[in-house]
Structures are given as structure tokens and as C-alpha cells.
Amino acid sequence: MAAPWSLGGPTEGRIPKDTETDDSWGLGDVPAHRQTDVYLIHDVCWHRLLGHFGPNELHLGSLFEALELLPYTPGYSHRTWRPESLLFLRTSFEHQDIRHDGRFGLPVLEELMRLGRDPPPAAPSTHPRRRPGRDCFQRLPLEIIEAIAILLPARDVLHLRCASRGFVAIFFSRAFWKSRFEINSERGFLLPVLRNYFERRGGRQAEREMDWRLLYHCTCKLSCSWGFRLEIGTWAVLRWIRDTAMALHAGRPRPLDFRGMGLYHYDNSLERGTYREVVDIHAPVCQIAVSVMHETARPSVTGLEFFFEDGSRAKLGYSCRGAREIHGETRWKHEDMPNPYFYPGVRVTIDIENFHGFSVGRDEASVCGVLILPGMGYGVGSFDTLERFAVGDYIQPRPYHPCYSSLDEVYQVTAVSDSHKIIDLGVLGRGRRRLSQISEERWQEVAEWLKRVEQIPAHWNLR
Template sequence: MFFAALEATCIVCGTEIDGLHRWAKHFRAVYCSSTGVRVTVPLCLAPSHPAVRIPADAVTDEWVSERMPEHDQTDLYAYHEPCWRRLVSHFSPTEFDVGYVFEALEYLPLPLLCGHYESTPTRLKPPYMWEAVKEGLVHQADYANLDDLMRFAKALPSPWHPAMSSAPFVADLFQRLPLELIEMIAVLLPTRDVLHLRQVSRGVAPVFSSSAFWKTRFDLNAERGFLWPVVRDLIDTAKGNGFDWRLLYHCTCHLTCSQWFRSELKSWEALRWLRDTALALASGGPRPLDYRGDALHYYHNAMIGDTHLEVVDCDSRVLYIAVSAHDDCGSHDNPGSVCITGLEFFFENGPPAILGYTSPGAENISRKKWRNSERTKMAHPRVRVMMDLIDFKGIMVTQTLDGVSGVLILQSLDEEREARRRRRRCCVGERDYPRHAYHGLRTCSLEEVSQVVAVFNNHRLIDLGIRGRTAKRKPQLSERQRRSEIKSFKEEGNLAPGLELR
């Protein structure tokens, strides 16, 4: 059993709950007892005990659900108070049901708590620095504002004018609709779908000059919702009515932002996914695909800097994965010098697919002959390692601020001993410590992978994620093991003696 909350880490933003910062001093815990899902009142960490402690009488009446999850051995989660409030704000009052939110949490990937993962610098421990800046509690040089977001604005496109055509007239129903009704339809669609609709009907084209349409792109649950803290004081004002929302949308298609801003973006993605999953569970409809890693770009379709997105759909069983890497993108003596440049997928049915590229002159090596080294310098300057697979479950990456410096191909490994045994042959480049390989199975793997999403710049792999399906996030324990772990948490004071977990 893995109690996510007892690691003193927020399940949404992945940063510590340390109680040192006034704007993130309080936290809440969410758990399922024998009587239903419960949410605690705001709690504080004890100075002498850094772990989360959950008293038995700390339950709030504001969010209660008698609905029980279908599975046993549920987890326990902690949120920073600002993270919890932001989650609630993604729902309307009639939508929020803590029972379905808890069930969605059981599918949410756990934060990667260990290893070489450096995409979130340690100095960015407090979550949601926007709130801290707004309250005047801290000076944040990386704070994003409208001037920063629009400083690379290009000239506005020319106004749209319908072109006369000599083609035979074809009935276009959208041309018979008033602009207000077309706007109401377009607001319900992603921007890319509206673009596709414009290719079918000329009657849709005027909506792209509508400020009302572009302003809806910045609602909290819309494509640019991650900018809500920047625009919320503007969007419903007279100044906001005359603001060029289309220009701001285009300026934020490629973001030049800090590591802190990227952490905000990932937190917003996780909250969007939690909301969509909870609403799908409540309605009985199909829920969004599960994900691991950096795989939720479809929520905003924005990229960081000069990066671009590449996607491979795994419609058939993956038989082989070829990993391409070279070690001449830095000093051989410095960590992070290994660059992962490409991944090739070979399927049981269908043509192969590639993400990234293979360096010219790369040495082709089979998995049986490959032995990954502890050093950052590989045996060959450029390699293409062919991994034969039994069942593909995911990819665990070793990441630095410059990009991905190592990948570990994950398969079905039921025991930590087996994970350690295979890691030398299934890993290319730098890797996390051996004891973290098994942890990667819970944070980076799915039972069925249907899509691999990769972010590249012109030289290397920057980040990676997968989407698919999983019935459970972690292996079931025997009742004896579970009782033993809960007992130890109670003896250490993390859980109240009278607190029972389902």
C-alpha cells in the first residue's frame, strides 16, 4: 500500500507540504473510510513532525459523500489548501461530488518523488505563486503578466473578406445563421475543431474576428485556462471587452516561460483531467484516457519555446522499440551529457513509427548485447539500441533541465527484484538509482498503452508521456500486509487510532 499523502507531498502540484510558507501553510487530506469519502478541515504540520498527521475528528461537513468506490484498498491524499481550492473552482456547485473526485484521484498518477527528475527546481516548493504575488507575500521575478506574454506579438492578420467563387452554389446552412448563434456553437468546440469547421463552411469564418469567441478560450476550463490567474481581473471588465483576445491566444501558442510557470501549467493540466474524469464517472460515460508523464498537451495545444510535439498511436502490440542516443551534446565528465534523440516503434501489425531521429552513423546494438553503463559516457558516441519486448507498459525518463538524458522501457515486472535485474538491458543513457526502478512502475506505467507523446526541440527529446488504460494504479496487497502498514502509520502518529480506511 502506498499512502500518497503521508509522503508530505501534494498530489496535484507534486511539491512538498512543509508548512513554512504562509500562503501554503495549510493542507487537507481526502480519504475513504468505512462510511464514505471524507475531507478534513485545513490542517497544519507539527514543527516536530514533518509527516502528515490525520486526526479522527478533523472532518468537514462541507464535502461529504456516502458513495463508496467499487474497489478496496483505497489511498489517502493530501492537498495544499490553495491546490484544493483551485480544484473546487474547476467545478460548478452542482458538478462537484467528492465521491467521484476521490475515484478520479485513484487513477491520477502519483508525483515522481525520487531520482534525477529536475524539471521542478527545489526552490519552487510553494505551489501557486500567483496567489502569493497577488497577496504581496513574496517577490516573484518569474511572475507572468500580459506584457510579458505579448512582448513577441506579430502584426495582426488582415481582416477576413469572403472570396467570390465561380463554383456552383452549394447550400451552406451556417451562412443562414446569425453570428451570435455561430458563436454559441463555436464556444462549445476546441479551436482546432472550429478551424476544421471553417474548411467546410464559409459561414463559420466570421467567428474568427469575434472578440467574444476568443475571450472564451481563456475561461478556467478552456484551452488557455492556465492563464486564468493573469486575466481574471481583466476578463469581465470594460477594458476586457475591448482587449484583443485573439492576439493573446496566438502569442501564447509558443510560451517563453520559467520553470515555475511550467509547474503551474502541469498542475492546471492535472486539475483539468481530474475534473473531466470525475464528471465522466458521474455521468456513466467513457472517462478520459489515463496518462503518465507529460501527456496532456491536448488541453491547451501550447508549446514551450522552440519545442514541438510528436505522437505515436499504439494500435497494435509493440514488438520492438529502438532507442537512439548520443553523448556528444556536452562534456563526457558532466552529468546530463547523454542526449536521447529518438524512439522507433515496431508493431505486430502495421508500419513502424518514429519519434525524433536517429543520428547518422549510429551503432546498431541489440538488447541482448547492450549493457548500460553507470557513466554518462556511453561505449559508442552514437547508438541505436533495439529493445525486444514481451509487453510494453510505459517509459520512465531520467530528466534534467536540458532534457531527457535516459529512458527505461517498462514491461510487466511484478517484483522489485525483477525490475532491478532488467534495468541494465532496458535502459539507455542515465538512469535513476536501482531502488527507484520499481517505483517507476507505479508512476510511469499503464496496463495498456495506446499513445506515446513526446516533446522535442531541434536536437533532443525534452519530455515524454503516455496515454492508455489501467484498472489499478498499484498492486493489491494481502489483507495482512495492508493491516500491518496501517498499524505502523497509526503507531507513528500519522493516522488517528480510530481512523479506519476502506
């Protein structure tokens, strides 16, 4: 059942008792919790999720289906639970006091705007010749133009100015730029930052004085901590859950499934000094070339090149000139050989039959290694797979890695890079529900353990 395990929380954020009806719980569309699987959600996380839904938008049945399509969190999966294991996620923030009210490292607004510049002066007014009947948008009032623009990404709206003079006024529309900062819009991740700012600066008056267009411009290239990037990633996942749940409930096509950091298109922002590249997987992939170079403490993946069966190819990042060319499986590595990744590095071309995504080894600075995933049923935890499909500083994978890294069909690969290396990778495509990946025996094992530690009621039967 897609509902939180809550102790003394608000009534809309708890599991209903057996005697309660849908109406008394207040959310409606409640699946029978004795016939489904269980999600345990902290109060803070549950209310963050609720913040993305408007009135009458939350339907628990569709929310449950959306949660079933999420990838597992790296390093934390019920498939690795043991009765004696601790139930928490280890992160580099484990011993750092940077989580406040359930959020990671929120910056102050002044920090995000410190590199802002005044907008350029407006061009002198011109009076073009009238061309009646050629531009239908010019006949619409600004209010309707704004209503249309608010539904579109800012990038698309700004491009529309090249097609219609009717959209030129949007660039100066305060209502349009302010709408970019609503929770499910491109800068929705800044909403808690803005709330803190307005509380410090006097509320409504500070909001009236805010230059929303300048703020949007300043946050296209972010200078922020790694913790805030995690915060942006959390916001993107919650928005994806909302979009997916609403699409499922309405019977519309749902958003593409993602693995890794595949939701960059939600915020259209980047860290300063980085850029984004996208490759569309338009045909079956027969080879992938991975370029790796070691200049700092660990190796870094610098480039990926895809070779398609139709003879075309596409590239992310770069391969250093003079890199050692290696073709075939990666069995060329052995323990007593010198580090093969030192400058100018290596370019390893691997033959594959199917491409289902990557399992990525990374630190705070870059992607250190990748494991190319041949499919869900592959023995990804074996040394044989590691030797054949892993390149770079890649840690021995766990058996559940395909569950959060692989998709049945990959449509798009996204890489975020700086001038030296790839920083992050993500894929979009179509995957499968979690339930089809987990055996019934494993679910029962997890359920019995949760009952013993009193995380779920003892009378629940999971089927």
C-alpha cells in the first residue's frame, strides 16, 4: 500500500485502520492494504510528496503504481536486507549535520544571485509593416499568451519569440517568470529557498520587489554545494512521481522511466562550468567505446561513444588523443599490471548484444567507472560480468544493481560533463514494475523481518 508509516502525524499522512473507510481517511482511492506491498515513508518525506499534488489530484492507487516504477535507491534495497542488518542509507553525509527539516544543504538566495547581471537595455521601438492574417498569436491578448506560456518550458517559450511577435511581450511578463518557481515548474526546487528569503526580508513586500526574470537567469548556471544537487535530484524524483501518478490515473501516456540522473530536463539548470550532452538511441547499439583517464586520485570517464547497427555513431564527452585503443572484452586487465589509465588513458570498445543502461561508479567529482548492463537477467554480480563489461574504477556490483540501473528499452542517454571529465550519467526509456523483479519468497522474508522489528502491523498478510 502506498502510504506512510506514521506515528502521531497529521491525519492525511498515516495508514488507515481496518475500521476506517476511504471517506473517513480523506484521500480516497485506497487499495486494500492486505493485498498489496507496503511502502514505509517518513512523515517529512510524505508531506514533501503531498506538496507536489494539488486539491483532488492525489489518488493512492495511481501513486502506488508510480512508486512501483521507481528505480531502487543505489546502495539501499530490500534485496540486500538481512534480519541483523540496519535499516538506513549510508551516505557521505551520515556524520554531517547538514540535513535540516528533511532537506540537504539549502543555500541562501543571495548566494545564488551573487553573479547576476543587469539585463541589457531594451532595443528602440520599431514599427514593422503590418501583415494581416499571418500571425494569429498577435491577435490574442497578453493574458491568453501568458496562459499558454505558463504551460510550456521557458526554453520553448523563448524560441516561440522567433516564430511569432505575439510572444515577444512574454519576455517582460512578471506573471510568466514568477510561474517558473511554482513547485512543479522548472525552478520549483527553489521554493524552500524563496520561503526562507521572504521570511527574512519581510514577506509580501520582498515578494513584490523580486525580479523573477533575473532570478531565473541567475539559476540557469548554479554555484552550489553537492548537497543542494541532491536536493534538486530529490525534487525531480518527487515531480516525476506526481506526473506519473496523474498520467496513470487519467489514462494518458506516462513520462519515460529514468535511471541514474536522467531527469535533468525537469529543471534545465546546470552547475557553473558544466555542460549537458544527449544521445538518442535511435537504433540497436552493437558497440560502446568507453574512454578513461587517470589524472587525480581516481580514474575518470571522459567519453562514451555509441556504435549503432545502422552504421551511425554518437559521442558523449571526448577521448584523449593518443589514448591506448583496446577492442573487445576488458579481460586485458590483470592485478600485477601498471595502472593502464594514466595519461593519455585508454579507449575500450566493447561488443554488446543488447544495451539496457549503465551501473555507474562515481564520487562527488566525476564518474569513475561504468558497468555496461546487458540486461535484467544477466549475472551482474559475477566476476565474469565485471571483467567483460566494466571499465574504470568500478566497485564490485551487487546483485540488485540492474534493478535501479537498467531499463528494458533505452531511448536516451544524458551526460553532464566539465572540460575534463563526465560528472554524471542518466538514461530515459521504458522499464518494468518492481514486483516483476522480486520473488515472492523474498517479499515474504522482508515482510516477516519488518513484523519482528515492529515496522508494520503483525496481522498484515502480503500477497
